Amino acid sequence: MIQVSDLWKSYGGQPVLQRLHFEVKKGEFFGIIGPNGSGKSTLLKLLSAIESPDSGNIYLDGKPAVRIKPKELATWLAVLQQETLPPVGFTVREVVEMGRFPYQNWLGTEKDDAGAVIDEILSTLGLNALQDRTLDKLSGGEKQRVALAKVMAQQPRLLLLDEPTTFLDIGYQIQLLDAVHRWQRSENNTVVAVLHDLNLASLYCDRILLLDQGRQMGVGLPRQILQAEMIDKVYGVTPIVLEHPVHHLPQIMLQSRRE
Numbered sequence: 001m002i003q004v005s006d007l008w009k010s011y012g013g014q015p016v017l018q019r020l021h022f023e024v025k026k027g028e029f030f031g032i033i034g035p036n037g038s039g040k041s042t043l044l045k046l047l048s049a050i051e052s053p054d055s056g057n058i059y060l061d062g063k064p065a066v067r068i069k070p071k072e073l074a075t076w077l078a079v080l081q082q083e084t085l086p087p088v089g090f091t092v093r094e095v096v097e098m099g100r101f102p103y104q105n106w107l108g109t110e111k112d113d114a115g116a117v118i119d120e121i122l123s124t125l126g127l128n129a130l131q132d133r134t135l136d137k138l139s140g141g142e143k144q145r146v147a148l149a150k151v152m153a154q155q156p157r158l159l160l161l162d163e164p165t166t167f168l169d170i171g172y173q174i175q176l177l178d179a180v181h182r183w184q185r186s187e188n189n190t191v192v193a194v195l196h197d198l199n200l201a202s203l204y205c206d207r208i209l210l211l212d213q214g215r216q217m218g219v220g221l222p223r224q225i226l227q228a229e230m231i232d233k234v235y236g237v238t239p240i241v242l243e244h245p246v247h248h249l250p251q252i253m254l255q256s257r258r259e
């Protein structure tokens with residue numbers, strides 16, 4: 001689904017991404033982790049063709065990303081960024097309907113009625129009861145679910161998520177990632193997610209890319225990447241890595257340096 005080779009990006013002469021080389025398979029849940037400023041969001045911008053690399057190649061679905069027209073891309077690639085909601089006057093349903101824009105003509109109308117698609121997404125994300133409420137009357141976590149509903153209304157095959165669980169309590173973190181995971185598995189869709197929480201990355205990602213100062217430190221299964229030595233090297237903390245008793249995946253416990 002995505003092939004990245006020898007990718008470089010700098011801002012103002014400062015390299016932000018260096019020599020990245022990896023691929024994301026169709027139907028995969030692929031995580032990007034790394035410390036603050038390591039280049040995760042920049043990489044997501046390049047993958048969604050919002051920005052271009054200085055050199056190297058990105059192929060999306062077999063085509064060079066730079067050659068795909070934005071409206072065509074919007075029919076199969078969607079990005080959930082932080083704070084992507086429109087101004088507050090709109091209702092939840094109206095905002096989710098905005099996700100249908102790639103399917104609309106210049107009058108803003110669609111060939112087929114999208115009502116059923118919208119209903120299903122609202123129900124999947126537990127937003128039915130909130131659909132007539134305006135955005136200013138929602139909590140941060142509810143807004144995050146609305147933002148996800150809007151990108152799902154695009155019916156993409158490739159979903160890019162930039163720290164989707166920020167501002168969510170643990171219940172909604174799991175609810176949101178479960179919803180994305182179900183959607184990914186049911187239709188063999190592809191997800192690329194920047195995640196700060198290494199334990200959630202371990203639970204949901206098939207494979208993980210670890211960045212540090214723009215460099216690719218490793219790409220592989222959670223148990224290959226989430227190793228104490230590597231985490232210490234990159235994040236400067238010495239964690240205890242345990243196996244999750246139910247999912248049998250690595251989970252990280254932090255150690256305080258307090259006296």
Ligand SMILES: Nc1ncnc2c1ncn2[C@@H]1O[C@H](COP(=O)(O)OP(=O)(O)OP(=O)(O)O)[C@@H](O)[C@H]1O
Pocket residue numbers: 011012016034035036037038039040041042043
């Ligand atoms: N438009 C820009 N102009 C100049 N520098 C930028 C720009 N965007 C990002 N940077 C710099 O590039 C580096 C990587 O930023 P990026 O946002 O990709 O990191 P990140 O890993 O997503 O960080 P965080 O975890 O803090 O969100 C940072 O040093 C940042 O200051």
